Amino acid sequence: MALDSAQKAQIVAKFARKEGDTGSTEVQVALLSARIAQLTEHLKVFKKDFSSRLGLLKLVGQRKRLLAYLKRKNYQSYSKLITELNLRDK
Template identity: 70%
Template sequence: MALGSAEKQAIVSQFGRKEGDTGSPEVQIALLSKRIVDLTEHLQSNKKDHSSRLGLLKLVGQRKRLMKYLKHKDFATYSKIIKELSIRDNKK
């Protein structure tokens, strides 16, 4: 379920501001989105895995906070990220 280093590097190179950028909100949101998609697929086949469901909810909350920060800090980048990752906008 964890992301491999090759997957992480691909996401970082796609969304990073510069080479090796792992701390920017854009990269963090993209990495969290990939983990959320993977966990969602896992939970569709393992419906009784409640510990993974709790982890999924924590990841969604963390991504929500990062997106709220990015929306207030740089709306243009926020719009680009939600379009590329196919994330719904929270209109608030």
């Protein structure tokens, strides 16, 4: 279920602020978005997988908190990130 290391490295390289950056808010949101998309596809097939559904809800909540933080701290980076990831803004 988890992202493989090649996908993860590609996402980190695309959204990193500088070389070796794996923990910035932008990278974390991008990784969570990829994981959420993967779990959503899984739940379309396995509709009764309630434990995965709970995990999905936790990931969505975590992404929401990180996006709120980024919006507060660096609005330019936030707006760039949501356009690249095709996320909606409230």
